[in-house]
Amino acid sequence: MHHTLIALVEDKPGVLNRVASLFRRRNFNIESLTVGRTAEEGVSRMTIVIDTDPAGAQRVGAYLNKLVDVLQVEELVAGVAVARDLALVKVTVGGHDKASLLRVVDETRAHIVDTGEQSMTLEITGEPPHVDAVIARLKPLGIIEMVRTGQVAMRRGDTALSATQYS
Amino acid sequence: MYCLRAHLVMPIRTGAQIIWECLVHEGVQTVFGYPGGAILPTYDAMLDYPIHHVLVRHEQGATHMADGYARAGGGVGVAIATSGPGATNMVTGIATAMMDSSPMVCITGQVPSKMIGYDAFQETDISGIALPITKHSYLITAVEDIMPAIKEAFHLAKSGRPGPVLVDITKDAQQASIEWEWDPAPVKIRGYRANAPVVKTDLIKAEALIRAAKRPVILAGQGVIQSGATREVLAFAERIGSPIAMTLLGLGGVPASHRLNLGMMGMHGEAWVNHAIQEADLLLAFGMRFDDRVTGNLKTYAPTAKKIHIDVDASEINKNVAADVGIVGDLRETLKDLLDFIKPADHSAWVAHINSMKGDAAVRDIQALPDTGHLYAAHVINDIWRITEGKAVVVTDVGQHQMWEAQYYHHDSPRSLITSGGLGTMGFAVPAAIGAKMARPEAEVWAIVGDGGFQMTQAELSTAAQEGVKVNIAIINNGYLGMVRQWQEFFYDRRYAATPLRSPDFLKIADAHGLSGFRVESRGQVNDTVQRARAAEGTVIIDFRVEQEDSVYPMVPAGADLDAMIRRPDNSVLAETGADKN
Ligand SMILES: Cc1ncc(C[n+]2csc(CCOP(=O)(O)OP(=O)(O)O)c2C)c(N)n1
Ligand SMILES: [Mg+2]
Numbered sequence: 039m040h041h042t043l044i045a046l047v048e049d050k051p052g053v054l055n056r057v058a059s060l061f062r063r064r065n066f067n068i069e070s071l072t073v074g075r076t077a078e079e080g081v082s083r084m085t086i087v088i089d090t091d092p093a094g095a096q097r098v099g100a101y102l103n104k105l106v107d108v109l110q111v112e113e114l115v116a117g118v119a120v121a122r123d124l125a126l127v128k129v130t131v132g133g134h135d136k137a138s139l140l141r142v143v144d145e146t147r148a149h150i151v152d153t154g155e156q157s158m159t160l161e162i163t164g165e166p167p168h169v170d171a172v173i174a175r176l177k178p179l180g181i182i183e184m185v186r187t188g189q190v191a192m193r194r195g196d197t198a199l200s201a202t203q204y205s
Numbered sequence: 206m207y208c209l210r211a212h213l214v215m216p217i218r219t220g221a222q223i224i225w226e227c228l229v230h231e232g233v234q235t236v237f238g239y240p241g242g243a244i245l246p247t248y249d250a251m252l253d254y255p256i257h258h259v260l261v262r263h264e265q266g267a268t269h270m271a272d273g274y275a276r277a278g279g280g281v282g283v284a285i286a287t288s289g290p291g292a293t294n295m296v297t298g299i300a301t302a303m304m305d306s307s308p309m310v311c312i313t314g315q316v317p318s319k320m321i322g323y324d325a326f327q328e329t330d331i332s333g334i335a336l337p338i339t340k341h342s343y344l345i346t347a348v349e350d351i352m353p354a355i356k357e358a359f360h361l362a363k364s365g366r367p368g369p370v371l372v373d374i375t376k377d378a379q380q381a382s383i384e385w386e387w388d389p390a391p392v393k394i395r396g397y398r399a400n401a402p403v404v405k406t407d408l409i410k411a412e413a414l415i416r417a418a419k420r421p422v423i424l425a426g427q428g429v430i431q432s433g434a435t436r437e438v439l440a441f442a443e444r445i446g447s448p449i450a451m452t453l454l455g456l457g458g459v460p461a462s463h464r465l466n467l468g469m470m471g472m473h474g475e476a477w478v479n480h481a482i483q484e485a486d487l488l489l490a491f492g493m494r495f496d497d498r499v500t501g502n503l504k505t506y507a508p509t510a511k512k513i514h515i516d517v518d519a520s521e522i523n524k525n526v527a528a529d530v531g532i533v534g535d536l537r538e539t540l541k542d543l544l545d546f547i548k549p550a551d552h553s554a555w556v557a558h559i560n561s562m563k564g565d566a567a568v569r570d571i572q573a574l575p576d577t578g579h580l581y582a583a584h585v586i587n588d589i590w591r592i593t594e595g596k597a598v599v600v601t602d603v604g605q606h607q608m609w610e611a612q613y614y615h616h617d618s619p620r621s622l623i624t625s626g627g628l629g630t631m632g633f634a635v636p637a638a639i640g641a642k643m644a645r646p647e648a649e650v651w652a653i654v655g656d657g658g659f660q661m662t663q664a665e666l667s668t669a670a671q672e673g674v675k676v677n678i679a680i681i682n683n684g685y686l687g688m689v690r691q692w693q694e695f696f697y698d699r700r701y702a703a704t705p706l707r708s709p710d711f712l713k714i715a716d717a718h719g720l721s722g723f724r725v726e727s728r729g730q731v732n733d734t735v736q737r738a739r740a741a742e743g744t745v746i747i748d749f750r751v752e753q754e755d756s757v758y759p760m761v762p763a764g765a766d767l768d769a770m771i772r773r774p775d776n777s778v779l780a781e782t783g784a785d786k787n
Contacts, residue, residue, distance in 0.1 A: 048396060052344075056336060063337045093523065100520035106341045106361065109396045201395070 040069060041095035042121065042191050045084040045102050046076065046110040046201045053107045057084060060101055066090060070123075070188030081109065081201045085190045109201040114191050121191035123166040125173060126151070128159045130180035139179050146172045157182060215384040220348040220374065221250035223385055224312065227355040228256055230387050233283050235259060235274065235643050237267040241287025243327060244314030246379040259643065259672055262664035264291050266636040268298020268369075269662070272307045273637030276623045277598055278644030281362050282309045288316055289327030292373070293334065297630060299369045300338040304627025305454060306427065308367035310358045311335075317377040318346035332373045340368035348381040352388065360392040365399035366518040367431060400517060403534045403542050411513050411530045412546040418487035418511070420555045421447040424470065424499075427626075428492010428516060428536045429458030430619040437540035438491060439463065445550040448559055450478045452493045453611055454626045461595075461615035467559060471499035472761045473608040476770055477562035479761065482507050483768045490514040492536045495525035496627070501767035515539050576728050582606055582681045582751045587613040588731045589651060589679065592739075597649040597677075598623065598641050602634035602658035604688040606681035608757040610653045632661030638676045639669050649677070649739065656682040656708045663714065669744040670718045677738050678746045680711055684753045691756045695771065711748040722746040 047053045054073055061068050069087040076083045088098060095113055102111045114121075129139055143150060143160060146168075152159035162172045166189050173184070193199060218226065224247050228236065237259045240248045251258055261267040264286040271282025282302075286292050292313040302309045316325040332344040341361050343354040351374060358370040415421065429438050435458055442449050442465045449459050450470040459466050468475040470482060479501075482488065488510045493499070500506045503525060514521070514528035515536055522531035532539055586609050589597070595615055600623040601607040607624055616622045623641055625633040638652035659680050669676055681687075690704040715722030721741045723734045725748070738745040758773035 052332075055333070059336050093527075097520065097524060100522075100524075104518070104520055106394060106397045 039089065039091060041088055041090060041092075041098075042114040042116075042119065042189065043086045043088070043095070043099060043102065044112045044114060044191065044199060045086065045108050046199065047082050047084060048107040048109065049075070049080045049082045050107060053082070056105050056107060057086075057102070060105065061086075061088070061098070064098070064101060066094065066098055070186075072188045072190050074190070076201075078201050085188070087189050110199060112193070112199055114193060118194050119191050120194055121165055121189050122163060123169045123186055123189045125162045125169050125184060125186045126159055127162065127173060127176055127181055128157050128183040129176055130156055130182055131158050132180070135179050139176075142172070142175050142179070146175070148172055215386045217382050218385040219246065219250065219382045220351050220379040221246040222253075223348065223351045224355065224374070224379070225250055225254040225256065226385075226387060227352055228283065229254055231355070231359045232280070236283040236285055237261055237270040237274070237640065238285030239264050239267060239287070239291055241289075241291045241314065241327070243288035243316055243376050244285060244291070244312075244379075245287075246376060247285070247312070247314065247374075258285075259639075259668065261636070261668050263662065264294035265298050265632065266662055266665045266668065268295045268302065268309070268311065269630075269633050269636035270640030270643070270665075271309050271311075272298060272302045272305075273600060273623055273640030274644040275302075275308050275640075276305075276637075277620055277641035277648070279620065280308070280644070281359055282307070282640065283312070284309065285312045287314045287327065288331070289329045292331035293329055296334060296338065297632075299335055299371065301625050301628045301630040301633060302369040303338045303340070305625065306367050306431065307369065308362040309369040310355070310362050311369060311371045312355075313371065313373045314379065315344065315373045315375040318375040319377070321346070321375070332371060335371040338369070339371050342371040343373060345372060345374045345378055348378045348383050351378060352385070356388075356392050357394055360394070361397065400535050400538075401519065401533045403532060403539050407530055407532045408543050408546055411532065411543060414487055414511050414513055414530060415445060415489070415547060416550070418445075419552070420485045421445065421487040421489060421552060422467075422481050422485040422510075423447050423449040423489045423491060424452065424482075424493050425449050425455045425459050425491050426452040426493025427454035427458070429455055432492060432517070432536040432538075433619075434492070434537035434540055435459060435619055437537050437544065440544060441540055441547065444544065444547050446552040446556065447489065448481060448552075448556050450474070450482060452496070452499055452626075453624060455493060456611060457616035457619050457621045460617040462617055465556070469611050471767075472501070472763070473612070473757050473759065474499070475563075475612075476759045476772065477559055479759075479767045479770060480562050481559045482510075483766075485510040488512045490516070490526075490528075491540070492516060494521045497525070497763070500525065501761045501765055501769070505766045507767075578727055580726060580728055580731075580749065580751050581755060582609045582683070582749070583613050584728055585679065585681065585725070585731055585749050585751060586610050586653065589653075589735055590614040592732065592735050593649055593651070597621070597651045598645060599651045599653060600624070600634050600638035600641055602652070602654035603629045603631045604655040604658060604686070605683070605691060605755070605757050606653055606655050606687070608688075609681075612757075614653075631655075631658040634658060635662050635676075635678065636665045636668075638678070639665060639672070639674055642674045642676050643672070646674075650675070652676055652678045654678060654680055655687060656680055656684065657686045657706055659711075660708065666714065666718045666720065666744065666746075670720055673743060675742070676744045678744065680746060680748050681751055682708065682711070682748050683751050683755070684708070687755075688757070690754070691760075694754070694756065695760070696762070711746055715746040720744050720746065722748065724748045724750065726750045
């Protein structure tokens with residue numbers, strides 16, 4: 039089962055390595071891991087999706103908390119969190135495929151971000167299942183290159199996760 | 206006026222000097238190390254500071270000495286090495302300290318910062334290598350960062366769940382100078398909390414479980430020693446009349462002679478202790494981590510017991526064994542709080558039941574047997590216990606002798622047994638014993654070591670000789686890598702692959718170092734020889750030529766149910782433990 043963990047970490051060299059090393063050493067498989075800035079100075083935010091059971095997710099949270107450079111850890115509960123994934127997909131455009139491709143674009147809120155002579159590149163953003171579904175529809179049309187950012191996520195509602203509430 | 210100005214100007218210090226200033230301020234008196242190019246500026250500065258440097262013979266020795274020093278003395282051990290091979294030689298010792306939560310700071314030199322990443326001579330990414338085996342690691346490339354890193358390293362090493370911290374410092378950072386002054390402000394690390402405050406509702410839940418229990422067993426681990434909770438554990442045990450089972454690293458945390466102390470649990474624990482755990486209806490885990498060597502098969506472990514788990518490390522709660530109540534906090538503080546809630550109880554029938562289980566081992570009491578002329582390791586260790594009145598600091602290596610030590614040397618005080626439990630590092634005993642002796646010069650220190658493990662780090666005899674420290678080294682010489690031979694006997698059809706071991710003449714080794722050596726071949730010689738060894742000046746070696754194919758009993762095979770023990774065959778001349786007599 040997928041679990042989504044948020045880690046607020048020191049924005050320092052080597053921190054990503056420490057976190058990634060932890061998952062490897064403790065034998066957890068990372069489905070996706072994204073890192074980026076936050077609104078707080080010196081604080082980066084990781085969204086980590088792992089495939090494990092609830093006990094495993096609890097263990098990972100505890101191990102993350104032990105890392106000196108990790109400031110705050112939270113497991114997001116599905117349903118009370120917003121999650122987004124972004125994909126860039128380059129699809130071939132043979133003559134008669136183009137119409138079906140444009141139909142997919144139309145029906146799925148995908149954006150055309152680049153057009154070449156033989157291909158078209160689409161941007162798909164949304165909940166990860168939505169991105170999965172769009173990609174599934176594009177596959178028969180001929181995907182020649184694809185990249186996904188991995189999921190970023192945030193608690194719903196007024197409460198916020200912050201590094202300062204920790205110290 | 207002049208004085209005032211002199212006060213305002215901070216003195217100029219090199220990075221190397223700052224390292225030593227910091228160590229002095231941290232209260233360090235002894236460090237263990239080995240020099241080399243990348244750490245040379247620091248060695249050069251060393252001569253100006255009141256810190257004793259012990260020159261080891263291998264950097265692994267430095268780490269084990271620092272570890273033994275920390276475990277015996279209760280402070281932080283410090284080991285120093287150069288970059289590259291010096292640093293990598295420390296890896297085993299760092300991992301050993303990590304697994305056993307031993308507070309240690311390792312300082313390594315690194316190639317100049319401009320050369321990092323270019324495969325410079327003796328460059329190795331030690332902070333990367335050490336990452337999963339340290340509590341934290343630093344790579345310091347600027348002189349300004351040295352003090353904060355060292356202060357944090359000490360704070361991290363000794364607070365919360367202790368552990369090793371590595372500080373890798375580039376040569377240019379050691380050489381650079383700044384205006385510098387010691388900053389006495391306490392360390393604050395925003396991502397680190399040593400202790401969580403105890404949650405009162407957890408205490409209330411724990412109390413309810415304790416009140417309901419009919420068959421409680423306390424599982425006392427090294428946390429008892431590290432948090433200094435001996436008194437609180439005893440007060441707790443006595444309040445509710447609960448028996449206490451010990452982990453290997455917990456030994457000494459509760460006096461072996463206490464009426465409620467059952468002895469050691471686990472793979473080579475006492476049979477009645479393992480049975481008691483399996484029959485218990487409440488386990489009170491105090492500063493222990495349910496290692497696989499103490500639980501056996503987790504699926505059948507203590508099936509009828511509720512579990513209360515107190516540990517300073519939150520990640521230990523629910524890791525191996527699900528806790529009904531998990532309390533994260535310093536054990537001593539937590540028990541103090543908990544004791545406010547706990548009402549006296551009487552479990553004497555339960556204790557009597559456990560004691561009655563000792564009977565089947567007692568009929569084969571080792572001490573009551575006539576001297577058959579054979580020399581058994583169990584006898585040797587039990588005799589050393591008797592002769593030293595149980596007051597020595599004993600440092601063991603890893604193998605059969607280690608388990609016999611745990612069974613036959615009865616430890617009554619904390620920090621009197623030092624052993625590599627988690628990593629099981631052969632070669633630990635001799636250097637760790639040297640470190641222990643340096644931490645506690647007044648103590649009688651014994652190393653109990655196998656013929657195999659002794660040969661792994663015997664070069665440190667030379668260190669002991671150079672330092673003039675007295676460590677009594679008992680080599681339990683069975684001509685085998687005994688513990689592995691035992692597994693081969695039990696599980697591999699007695700195919701002794703690579704376990705028969707030829708050793709050098711250990712007395713000549715001693716002699717080569719200018720140390721005394723003795724040999725013991727029969728039980729009758731043990732007493733006199735041990736006494737002579739104790740009286741001799743400097744480090745001594747006793748080569749105990751013990752029975753070659755003896756095995757440690759009882760034994761829970763790896764992964765088996767905790768009460769599925771292999772017992773010593775009935776017709777054996779040896780009983781299972783020294784406690785059988787009592
Ligand atoms: C560094 C290291 N290598 C290998 C082992 C595996 N091992 C565990 S016990 C043992 C045998 C130890 O033999 P010895 O030192 O003679 O002690 P004995 O068991 O005979 O008392 C071995 C090889 C280990 N624990 N540590
Ligand atoms: Mg041996």
